[in-house]
Amino acid sequence: MKKRSICVFIVLLIAVSMFPFALAEGQDTFLFDQAGLLTDEQVSELNSLMDQIGDQYGCAVYAVTVTDYTDYVNGDVRSCAEAFFTANDFGSGNDKSGVLLLLSMAERDYALIAHGYGNTAFTDYGKGELTDYFLGYFANNDWYGGFYAYADGCRQLLEMAANGTPLDVPGYEPDRSVGLSTGAKIAISVVVGCVIAGIVCLVMMAKMKSVSKALRAERYAVDGSLDLIHSTEVFSHVTQTRVKIESDSNRSSGGGGTTVNSNGFSGTSGKF
Amino acid sequence: MPSMVNNYKCPACTGPLHFASSSGKLECEYCGSTYDVEEIEKLYAENEAKAEEAFQQHEEKIKEETQVHGAADNEWDVSGLNSQWGADQEGLRVYNCPSCGAELICDDTTAATSCVYCGNPTIVPGQFVGIMKPDYIIPFKLDKQAAVDALKKHYHGKRFLPKLFTDQNHIEELQGVYVPFWLYDGTAMADVTFDATRSHMHREGNYNVTTTEHFNVRRAGTVDFDKVPVDASSKMSDDYMDSIEPYDYADLVPFSTAYLPGYLANKYDVSAEDCSDRADERCKRSALDIISSTVNGFETCSPVSEEVQMRRGKVSYALLPVWMLNTKWNGKNFLFAMNGQSGKMVGDLPVSWGRFWSMFGMIAAPVAAVLAVLMLLL
Numbered sequence: 001m002k003k004r005s006i007c008v009f010i011v012l013l014i015a016v017s018m019f020p021f022a023l024a025e026g027q028d029t030f031l032f033d034q035a036g037l038l039t040d041e042q043v044s045e046l047n048s049l050m051d052q053i054g055d056q057y058g059c060a061v062y063a064v065t066v067t068d069y070t071d072y073v074n075g076d077v078r079s080c081a082e083a084f085f086t087a088n089d090f091g092s093g094n095d096k097s098g099v100l101l102l103l104s105m106a107e108r109d110y111a112l113i114a115h116g117y118g119n120t121a122f123t124d125y126g127k128g129e130l131t132d133y134f135l136g137y138f139a140n141n142d143w144y145g146g147f148y149a150y151a152d153g154c155r156q157l158l159e160m161a162a163n164g165t166p167l168d169v170p171g172y173e174p175d176r177s178v179g180l181s182t183g184a185k186i187a188i189s190v191v192v193g194c195v196i197a198g199i200v201c202l203v204m205m206a207k208m209k210s211v212s213k214a215l216r217a218e219r220y221a222v223d224g225s226l227d228l229i230h231s232t233e234v235f236s237h238v239t240q241t242r243v244k245i246e247s248d249s250n251r252s253s254g255g256g257g258t259t260v261n262s263n264g265f266s267g268t269s270g271k272f
Numbered sequence: 273m274p275s276m277v278n279n280y281k282c283p284a285c286t287g288p289l290h291f292a293s294s295s296g297k298l299e300c301e302y303c304g305s306t307y308d309v310e311e312i313e314k315l316y317a318e319n320e321a322k323a324e325e326a327f328q329q330h331e332e333k334i335k336e337e338t339q340v341h342g343a344a345d346n347e348w349d350v351s352g353l354n355s356q357w358g359a360d361q362e363g364l365r366v367y368n369c370p371s372c373g374a375e376l377i378c379d380d381t382t383a384a385t386s387c388v389y390c391g392n393p394t395i396v397p398g399q400f401v402g403i404m405k406p407d408y409i410i411p412f413k414l415d416k417q418a419a420v421d422a423l424k425k426h427y428h429g430k431r432f433l434p435k436l437f438t439d440q441n442h443i444e445e446l447q448g449v450y451v452p453f454w455l456y457d458g459t460a461m462a463d464v465t466f467d468a469t470r471s472h473m474h475r476e477g478n479y480n481v482t483t484t485e486h487f488n489v490r491r492a493g494t495v496d497f498d499k500v501p502v503d504a505s506s507k508m509s510d511d512y513m514d515s516i517e518p519y520d521y522a523d524l525v526p527f528s529t530a531y532l533p534g535y536l537a538n539k540y541d542v543s544a545e546d547c548s549d550r551a552d553e554r555c556k557r558s559a560l561d562i563i564s565s566t567v568n569g570f571e572t573c574s575p576v577s578e579e580v581q582m583r584r585g586k587v588s589y590a591l592l593p594v595w596m597l598n599t600k601w602n603g604k605n606f607l608f609a610m611n612g613q614s615g616k617m618v619g620d621l622p623v624s625w626g627r628f629w630s631m632f633g634m635i636a637a638p639v640a641a642v643l644a645v646l647m648l649l650l
Binding site: 186216222229 | 426430431432433463467468475476478479480481482483484485486487488489490491492493494495496497498499500501509510511512514515517518551553554555557558559561562563566617618619620621622623628631632633635636637638639640641643644647648
């Protein structure tokens, strides 16, 4: 028992030691610029912005820059982001709600992950739209612009989620039945009942009418009397339409929602 | 002056003969003898040979005066129409309805007690003047009992029909009426151009490419129409007569007054020229449909221009059989008409709004209840 406790302590110590700057900078820090991309003033400003967004929507917003993510993990850049999130006990509330953007400068990799309520607010489609929003800045080495766009994008998606409509695939309708009140369910039932009754009664009423004017006289056309004196089909022109086939693998393939792994994270990654 | 025949009398006992629709023969009310219509007509024709010759000479003179020049002027050929009834006229009576103006014709063995169009019971005898003699007639094939049964079947199963309507319907007042019709022959000449397309799709890299071929299609031709009917009475609603179509012209026979006993006939009061627009309209629409049906092998086919002209042919005047009942309900007139040959019954029925809303509630309530329970439980 004693040996087991010592082993757990050592594992935690190693985990924490991999991400030393988190503990060193305190729990009010949301922007970790280990790669040195921003000035102190920019870090302070962006940190305040992310803090304010996290407080407002109950979902913490984080950003991390590292020189090379492979210094920390043996997996991919996304697993590095998840390890960072877990090791530093990030997230708001009991379900550790949060979103984190990690930039690795060596190979210009990025990972965007979410946890807890963050999986609801940042759907697969929403993450795709968010990355489209800020990646352009990073591609041009505009680091402040990129992180500001990231924070602003997070605020917009969290606002939509707070209004009950998280950004998702067009036409995708999440299951809302759980959210309907009793009164709304009864009202829907009454409306559907009236519509069905109305259709049935109108069909029955239509049978009360049997008089209508004849518009045609096909039955009086003499059989075989059709004499075609002119029958031509002349080719005129050709038109072409080209429609691009959508194949974005970072986004939900039409089904909507958020794909969450066994660790409770959802995410996307790529190059900038 | 040849002797005039008042009506068809039984050769055996001189009793009055009436046309029985069930057997298609003339039957004597007194001795029960039956005769074919042709047999009686031949008998009377032989007896009135000299009178017929005189009338025919008079008809030839009228035909020359009214001869139409035909296709060159594209006028309707009404040369066959005439108002010379000959010996038949003496056996016929005319009744006028002072309420709606209908002129009803019947033989002198039939009592016209009320107007079939408006139900007015005070109809008065009128003058048999200027009434065109029909060319053809389709005799009644179904008797009054068949009409009563058809009307009861027409009411059956109509849940919104007020109960009092059927109770107070005076169904026994069904009356057999020969309705006047103009039958138009003609040829429609149609010329239509279409924009037609065919398309196919293939993939090029990351694109789906749809290639659409456009064609200018033209069809022009003629279609003949035979005996397109338009009712010639302003008292009879066109939509009612359209609705009881079709009549089987295989039963169309040359007119004879022998078919009238027991039934009323209405005199036409709308001329062939005035009715022709209806026939033209129906023929033109059908000609366009027939011409368009010859365009095949395209995915879409939209008409760009349509031109139809009617080449007018012969017009015939015919009496077609209709069983009719005119009834009032809550101040509104309801007319029921049955094709006296095929038995097709038409007539709009009144709606009881009390029954409507009752049925509405009986359906809406349980459906809403079941749906609400399911939604609350799930």
